[in-house]
Amino acid sequence: MSGLSYFSNMKIGWKYAINGIRMMLKSEKNFRLHIALFLFLVGLSYYLGINKVEWILILACSAFVFTLEMVNSCIEKLCNFITKDKHQEIGWIKDVAAGAVLVAALFSFIISILIFAPYFYLLLWS
Numbered sequence: 001m002s003g004l005s006y007f008s009n010m011k012i013g014w015k016y017a018i019n020g021i022r023m024m025l026k027s028e029k030n031f032r033l034h035i036a037l038f039l040f041l042v043g044l045s046y047y048l049g050i051n052k053v054e055w056i057l058i059l060a061c062s063a064f065v066f067t068l069e070m071v072n073s074c075i076e077k078l079c080n081f082i083t084k085d086k087h088q089e090i091g092w093i094k095d096v097a098a099g100a101v102l103v104a105a106l107f108s109f110i111i112s113i114l115i116f117a118p119y120f121y122l123l124l125w126s
Contacts, residue, residue, distance in 0.1 A: 024070055030101075031069050038062045041112065048119040057115060061108035068104045072097040 024031045045058055075097040079090045 024073060028073050034065055034069055050115060054115045057111055061111050065104045065108050068101045072101045
């Protein structure tokens, strides 16, 4: 494969990936909610001056939640494509995928509290 075709294929891949993010933003309310919370956390983090490790944790948790939300949406769409009927197995798959997002979001929330609590303590009682 020549170098030129490699970069051409890579450009096409990026195009599809960006289109996937656009589709998520258009169609998935929970994804937009996660984006809004992320932007709030970025602003709060900047305002409070969190350290490098805390930034890494906030960004990693956010990326994990975004990724799981996207995978969950794909699983739901795939299940709905396979059958419109109610099946116990399909329901299980969709519920577990949604549960994975909830677990990631809850742990991310706990990590955020652990990061921001000392800063709020200093702001309120200093």
